[in-house]
Amino acid sequence: MNRIKQKLQEDKKILSIYFSAGYPNLDDTVKIIQDLEKSGVDLIEIGLPFSDPLADGPTIQESSSAALKNGMNTALLFEQLKDIRKTVSIPLILMGYFNPVLQYGVAAFCAKCEEIGIDGLILPDLPLDVYQREYEPIFKKHGLINIFLITPQTSDERIKAIDDASEGFIYMVSSASTTGAKQGFGAEQSDYFDRIANMKLSNPQIVGFGISNAETFEQATKKAKGAIIGSAFIKHLTANGVTSIGDFVKQIR
Amino acid sequence: MKSYHADERGYYGEFGGAFIPEMLYPNCEELRQNYLNIMEEPSFKKEFHQLLKDYVGRPTPLYFAKRLSEKYNTKIYLKREDLCHTGAHKVNNTIGQILMAKKLGKNRIIAETGAGQHGVATATVCALMGIQCVVYMGEIDIARQAPNVARMKMLGAEVRPATSGSKTLKDATNEAIRDWINNPVDTHYIIGSVVGPHPYPDMVARFQSVISEEIKNQLQEKEGRENPDFVIACVGGGSNAAGAYYHYLDTPEVGIIAVEAAGKGIDSGESAATSALGKIGIIHGSKTLLMQTQDGQITEPYSISAGLDYPGVGPMHAHLFASGRGEFISITDDDAMKAGLELCKLEGIIPAIESSHALAIFEDRKFNPDDVVVVNLSGRGDKDLQNYIDYFKL
Numbered sequence: 318m319n320r321i322k323q324k325l326q327e328d329k330k331i332l333s334i335y336f337s338a339g340y341p342n343l344d345d346t347v348k349i350i351q352d353l354e355k356s357g358v359d360l361i362e363i364g365l366p367f368s369d370p371l372a373d374g375p376t377i378q379e380s381s382s383a384a385l386k387n388g389m390n391t392a393l394l395f396e397q398l399k400d401i402r403k404t405v406s407i408p409l410i411l412m413g414y415f416n417p418v419l420q421y422g423v424a425a426f427c428a429k430c431e432e433i434g435i436d437g438l439i440l441p442d443l444p445l446d447v448y449q450r451e452y453e454p455i456f457k458k459h460g461l462i463n464i465f466l467i468t469p470q471t472s473d474e475r476i477k478a479i480d481d482a483s484e485g486f487i488y489m490v491s492s493a494s495t496t497g498a499k500q501g502f503g504a505e506q507s508d509y510f511d512r513i514a515n516m517k518l519s520n521p522q523i524v525g526f527g528i529s530n531a532e533t534f535e536q537a538t539k540k541a542k543g544a545i546i547g548s549a550f551i552k553h554l555t556a557n558g559v560t561s562i563g564d565f566v567k568q569i570r
Numbered sequence: 571m572k573s574y575h576a577d578e579r580g581y582y583g584e585f586g587g588a589f590i591p592e593m594l595y596p597n598c599e600e601l602r603q604n605y606l607n608i609m610e611e612p613s614f615k616k617e618f619h620q621l622l623k624d625y626v627g628r629p630t631p632l633y634f635a636k637r638l639s640e641k642y643n644t645k646i647y648l649k650r651e652d653l654c655h656t657g658a659h660k661v662n663n664t665i666g667q668i669l670m671a672k673k674l675g676k677n678r679i680i681a682e683t684g685a686g687q688h689g690v691a692t693a694t695v696c697a698l699m700g701i702q703c704v705v706y707m708g709e710i711d712i713a714r715q716a717p718n719v720a721r722m723k724m725l726g727a728e729v730r731p732a733t734s735g736s737k738t739l740k741d742a743t744n745e746a747i748r749d750w751i752n753n754p755v756d757t758h759y760i761i762g763s764v765v766g767p768h769p770y771p772d773m774v775a776r777f778q779s780v781i782s783e784e785i786k787n788q789l790q791e792k793e794g795r796e797n798p799d800f801v802i803a804c805v806g807g808g809s810n811a812a813g814a815y816y817h818y819l820d821t822p823e824v825g826i827i828a829v830e831a832a833g834k835g836i837d838s839g840e841s842a843a844t845s846a847l848g849k850i851g852i853i854h855g856s857k858t859l860l861m862q863t864q865d866g867q868i869t870e871p872y873s874i875s876a877g878l879d880y881p882g883v884g885p886m887h888a889h890l891f892a893s894g895r896g897e898f899i900s901i902t903d904d905d906a907m908k909a910g911l912e913l914c915k916l917e918g919i920i921p922a923i924e925s926s927h928a929l930a931i932f933e934d935r936k937f938n939p940d941d942v943v944v945v946n947l948s949g950r951g952d953k954d955l956q957n958y959i960d961y962f963k964l
Binding site for chain 2: 367368369370371372373374375378382385390391392414415416417418419420421441442443444447465466467468470471472475490493494495498
């Protein structure tokens, strides 16, 4: 069974951490993954850096462009990850923009992911209809779960369509924003969290955007299955390097 | 019959579509569902055409350039978009989109700008309608385009520097898209070219199509025929070209010529000739030809003309190139500057450097003496005066 699905069956709230591959240093990728697993994180999203990350706020933009300056690219990331399954068993997701995947070749990219032991992909600018029309069989062939986003502005009808197309989980963007833009949750988020919970979707939801500490993690996971931290973790790496990843995770839960 | 217009999903052949994150889906979907109906409403049409006439100054003349024609031994007409209010064709689109925004009930406008022409055209229509306006502009462009920054401020717009990435047009576009993600309900994004996710390329092309509509009528009057043998335009993102080609796209007897900026030469590493240097990929929500690394990172183009240094090209143009319907020519900085000065001397018209690229093809691309050739003179050269001064040591 796919590691993501297996993890989601556990009776616990899921903590997922995002980081940009190649940041702060080009060769930190494997150490960050190993330390996150050791610290008790449930899921890891490895960010494939892109020159023009239009859904991201300044923190991830900067880590992404620093990673590119450090020399990160798709082929190198695959090379860094080639033995990752010898040391970790945590579910691994690659997250990035569609253009680098398209240039690598979608089929070749998916085959490489399977070979390494990647469990899923999040490609925010690969829309649902294009995925279904052109790429779904390739993802499935290589055992990759494609994870879709919903936002507070997504209509019920579209959420249902996304739920039908999903396996694993739905990435629930907490507010209308880019990553790292907003701190904390207000009434609008509570209403949205309630609305989604009441829809009784067949896939669990994991909340992303706006989660940075124990308080926001708890708020986000009251109704949802889990939550994702990205920008706050990258800020921690910027300030502390890769030496105290466990301390960061401990303050979340 | 094969069509070179967008299909229902916004594809031109294999190019176009809407490769957008879910955060942008509701905004684009609202626009997609409404834009054609709104553009067909009699009240919309009436107001649009009234403003084009009384405010922009349309129809712009189709001018027979006698001395230029004599020099190159063919019949050259100039479509005088340089005479539009604000100095270029850009305002055709911003008038259309501000009316669209009003119909959609939006009360805040955002835009991106490179050299500032589209920013000025957007700030202008926002002032006209009394709507709040935020223009994103690369930090580097703000420094080198001070007069246009001042114009936008005088017109009441807020100019926000884009400090990410290469700090130029593509980054200003990223920032505008991020703003739209953060303000999905009350804000309309006025994109300045035939780029971005569906329905933008088609919508902007339709607003600019007034250019070729007028050319048809004017040629009928002057030459007794609606169709020229060739229509020529410069292409950065490609909005003036889309407007000049629009009513001729599916008329195969009209030759379409697109002129890109070669910068310092196609192989110099400093160029913006997307058809020669680009590969298919995704930029700003559209599948099109774009300049990128082998790894799929978008690269920074170069041209002496700020209006042509976009790393992609609108999907309509990518399709015209790939299908062979369009003839693509690239022109260096030097040849464009020479052609700009030549138009000054021969016809008493100072063109924008963008438009000078289109004029520069006559040196090498020969036409028959009785060919009717229309060049879209997309903008005037006032904004480029400093560039001309520096280049020619005036």
